[in-house]
Ligand SMILES: Nc1ncnc2c1ncn2[C@@H]1O[C@H](COP(=O)(O)OP(=O)(O)O)[C@@H](O)[C@H]1O
């Protein structure tokens with residue numbers, strides 16, 4: 651479904667992503683794990699068109715997307731939930747959700763998605779007329795994920811969705827991801843929380859200072875000595 655081929659990305663001439671290649675197959679949950687500063691957010695921003703690669707190609711559903719503007723990439727079926735849950739503080743919960751559907755035409759279809767979202771996230775239904783800023787951190791993250799679903803993505807990319815949440819809420823985020831995945835949406839997750847991300851993943855990649863240094867099934871990587879030493883403190 652998504653194929654990233656040897657992409658390199660720099661900020662003002664400083665290389666941050668070096669010839670990174672990986673694949674996401676339809677229906678999979680793929681995790682890219684790495685420490686702070688490894689280049690995870692840069693990678694997702696490049697796929698969603700917010701940054702341009704210096705070289706390499708990004709193919710989605712058989713078409714090159716690395717030359718398209720962000721809205722066209724969203725329309726093609728990729729939704730990006732950025733780091734730090736950037737919801738609209740002054741908009742109501744329901745308006746935040748409708749913003750997520752801005753690339754879709756059919757009002758009745760959008761209304762149907764809204765109802766589905768309220769079934770999946772009952773807390774958002776209860777709070778639908780409240781302003782975004784009045785939600786707790788965990789509820790704001792649910793809203794950010796739900797807004798990402800409103801574009802009806804084929805591929806959903808999430809940037810550290812449980813960052814800053816207390817453990818009980820992280821567990822909830824993981825449950826939601828599992829549910830989204832079992833509903834048929836393909837997921838690309840980038841995470842610093844290596845254990846959680848590998849447990850979830852069908853396939854996983856380790857990103858270290860801008861390069862992929864290891865790949866395999868989530869289960870295999872969890873057993874790997876180098877990963878246990880470097881990331882799991884064992
Ligand atoms: N806008 C920017 N300008 C310059 N350097 C940046 C910018 N954003 C990130 N970087 C640098 O790029 C590297 C990768 O950052 P990032 O992709 O945010 O990593 P991660 O998400 O894995 O923590 C880091 O060294 C970071 O300091």
Ligand SMILES: [Mg+2]
Pocket residue numbers: 690691692733809
């Ligand atoms: Mg990041």
